[in-house]
Amino acid sequence: MARAQLAAIALSLAGVGVSLYLTLLHFSGVAPTCPVSGAINCEAVLSSSYAVIAGTSVPTSAAGIVWFGASALIWGWRSDPLHLAWSAIGLLAVVYLVFIEIVRLGVICLWCTAAHFLVVAIVMIAVTLSLRGRGLGRGA
Amino acid sequence: MSTKRARPMRKPVAHTPVWVGPAAIAAVLAVVVATFLVIRWYTTPITPTPPSVDTTQQVVSQITSLPASEFESVGQGTANNLIKPVTGTPLTGATGKPEVFYLGGEFCPYCAAERWPLIVALSRFGTFSGLQATSSSSTIEFPNTPTFTFRNATYTSQYVDFRGVESSDRDRNPLQSPTAAEQQLFNRYDTQGTIPFVDLGNRYAFVGSMYLPGALAGKSWQTVANDLQDPSSVRAKAIIGSANLLTAAICKMTSDQPAAVCSSVTIQTLEKKLG
Numbered sequence: 263m264a265r266a267q268l269a270a271i272a273l274s275l276a277g278v279g280v281s282l283y284l285t286l287l288h289f290s291g292v293a294p295t296c297p298v299s300g301a302i303n304c305e306a307v308l309s310s311s312y313a314v315i316a317g318t319s320v321p322t323s324a325a326g327i328v329w330f331g332a333s334a335l336i337w338g339w340r341s342d343p344l345h346l347a348w349s350a351i352g353l354l355a356v357v358y359l360v361f362i363e364i365v366r367l368g369v370i371c372l373w374c375t376a377a378h379f380l381v382v383a384i385v386m387i388a389v390t391l392s393l394r395g396r397g398l399g400r401g402a
Numbered sequence: 403m404s405t406k407r408a409r410p411m412r413k414p415v416a417h418t419p420v421w422v423g424p425a426a427i428a429a430v431l432a433v434v435v436a437t438f439l440v441i442r443w444y445t446t447p448i449t450p451t452p453p454s455v456d457t458t459q460q461v462v463s464q465i466t467s468l469p470a471s472e473f474e475s476v477g478q479g480t481a482n483n484l485i486k487p488v489t490g491t492p493l494t495g496a497t498g499k500p501e502v503f504y505l506g507g508e509f510c511p512y513c514a515a516e517r518w519p520l521i522v523a524l525s526r527f528g529t530f531s532g533l534q535a536t537s538s539s540s541t542i543e544f545p546n547t548p549t550f551t552f553r554n555a556t557y558t559s560q561y562v563d564f565r566g567v568e569s570s571d572r573d574r575n576p577l578q579s580p581t582a583a584e585q586q587l588f589n590r591y592d593t594q595g596t597i598p599f600v601d602l603g604n605r606y607a608f609v610g611s612m613y614l615p616g617a618l619a620g621k622s623w624q625t626v627a628n629d630l631q632d633p634s635s636v637r638a639k640a641i642i643g644s645a646n647l648l649t650a651a652i653c654k655m656t657s658d659q660p661a662a663v664c665s666s667v668t669i670q671t672l673e674k675k676l677g
Contacts, residue, residue, distance in 0.1 A: 367541065368541045368545060382431065386427055389426075
């Protein structure tokens with residue numbers, strides 16, 4: 263398995279871990295371990311109405327588990343277009359969530375940001391491989 | 403001279419450097435984040451300075467002495483009827499009268515919105531004192547929503563008791579705690595654990611605000627109070643409409659007392675809606 267592929271899988275599994283942590287916190291009602299300083303406030307974000315998928319009681323972080331879990335599986339296959347498409351979906355979600363944090367709430371959740379960075383890193387791998395145009399099969 | 407034809411040279415293939423893709427993504431994301439920060443800068447109302455004690459009293463006096471015709475003109479207005487009938491032992495207060503119980507937090511914009519109609523409605527049955535002007539948190543949706551806090555307020559009425567608990571201050575520091583019995587009510591009727599939670603004598607209960615806090619965005623306390631004088635204003639339709647729904651529920655608790663409030667056409671119509 264190529265190094266880039268392994269890196270993407272590792273990043274995806276790390277994302278599953280972060281999302282799982284945030285989901286467990288949501289259901290246990292415990293505040294996350296996170297500094298509260300100025301614009302950084304995990305609790306403010308995770309207790310807002312945007313912390314659940316609209317119209318449901320499902321935490322947004324549960325969607326993160328699904329996305330990262332699927333990402334880990336997808337990167338197990340050799341399919342550049344699928345990697346790119348799934349990454350694009352993740353990137354759009356990150357842009358939306360960052361919009362919520364900055365524009366709607368005015369605060370940043372560090373744990374959420376960690377998950378966002380993982381998505382962006384996966385996107386970068388997918389885009390790099392796609393630009394190279396040689397795919398994983400050629401030892402990218 | 404040689405007649406040998408020169409071999410055509412192969413045009414070098416331009417490889418895109420590996421760093422171009424990630425760099426482009428990082429640059430685009432940086433622009434997106436910067437744009438969001440600018441939007442936030444332009445759309446966030448500045449943290450309002452709460453009015454002086456005298457002005458606060460004047461505003462409270464203004465919103466608690468609205469003429470009956472104002473309530474009749476607005477009816478339900480644009481208020482969303484969140485009030486649900488509940489079954490349980492009738493909730494009574496310290497003086498043995500049916501109790502309205504409110505649990506909220508000063509940081510919470512929905513609590514900020516709902517306090518206005520609560521104050522307007524309860525003031526038709528009694529008198530508040532000690533209400534202080536404040537606003538919801540700056541770091542939350544609907545930031546800096548103008549409102550009043552119940553933290554040091556007292557309420558007297560010959561018809562109902564009122565107990566308001568503000569669980570956190572504007573900066574989310576713990577403030578007041580509900581009693582064990584009140585916590586049980588909250589757990590029973592507010593399964594999502596969200597605020598504001600209002601229990602109306604254990605006959606009705608609801609969670610949330612009956613209108614969006616955005617209706618108060620960027621407005622001063624005085625502006626909101628002035629707008630309540632005009633039944634066609636956005637804020638009158640939202641706040642007085644909500645107050646009428648609350649009044650109808652309280653009238654159910656007090657067996658339609660006082661008649662001067664509860665016998666109006668609007669309140670009687672809304673009482674039927676509540677079930």
